[in-house]
Amino acid sequence: MMKHVKAECKELVRKMLIRHEGLRLKPYRCSAGKLTIGVGRNLEDKGIREVEAYYMLDNDIDEVTGSLKKKYDWFERLNEVRKAVVINMAFNLGVLGFGAFRKTIALIESGQYEEASREMLRSKWAIQVGYRARELAEMMRSGEELHCPTEEDFHTN
Template sequence: MSILTKSLKEKLKKQLVHHEGLKTDLYLCPAEKWTIGVGRNLSDCGISQHEALYLLDNDIIWIANKLCQEVSWIPTLTEARQIVLLNMAFNLGVQGLLDFKQMFAALEVEDYDTAADEMLDSRWAVQVGKRALELSEIMRTNIL
């Protein structure tokens, strides 16, 4: 039987936020452990798979909103090609993706072969290898 009633948990949570503080940026605690949130010791505990996927869901929403703010015509692309751009933005950051000027120029005129070639003709493609090959093929064929 658990002692964690809803009331106990809420009172403890309020007290822990008061004592530990709530920090949304990574910091080194006095015990020299990387910490985030309300005293979450990432050095020793890390995060669970569930927590990682929750963060990923939020990151996907953030990156999609940011990319659409920068490139208003992204929603006109097929889902497969949107996924390619979002995947690249997730890896490079939106600003890094926006450096692919020739790829975007090709996308604007629906020249997907050239867009795929531009993806491969980059330092990014060398760095990520198979990922670039897979994503460029999706860009070229529109098949996930």
């Protein structure tokens, strides 16, 4: 981390590294054959930090949510749990992939959540993702968050 140098030095190093390494927004193989992204970030040996993963996740959630709001006028009328279900599906499938669920979408739009949940489970996607689909379908049906066990639930005193 560059916390130990002055801002001017950090900015100079930043400019030089961008010039020397380049800025690549998609993964590529560097001259040493390592999977790399950004400005020389070696994904194979270094990876990313947890805080960076959560930062990217938050950006991805915001992007998917914005796309859903633009594409579906009914989205804002859903309760927060059902919005979360739709965001989760669109995150997994892509917004265009989610759009292929025409019957499910029509049922959600018309407030037929129980039937929408059944339709979700009739899909190839449900077979592919297993428990995720069952959890999301139940949340769509009930409009309530499920309590899913966490590591702490298994620890007893």
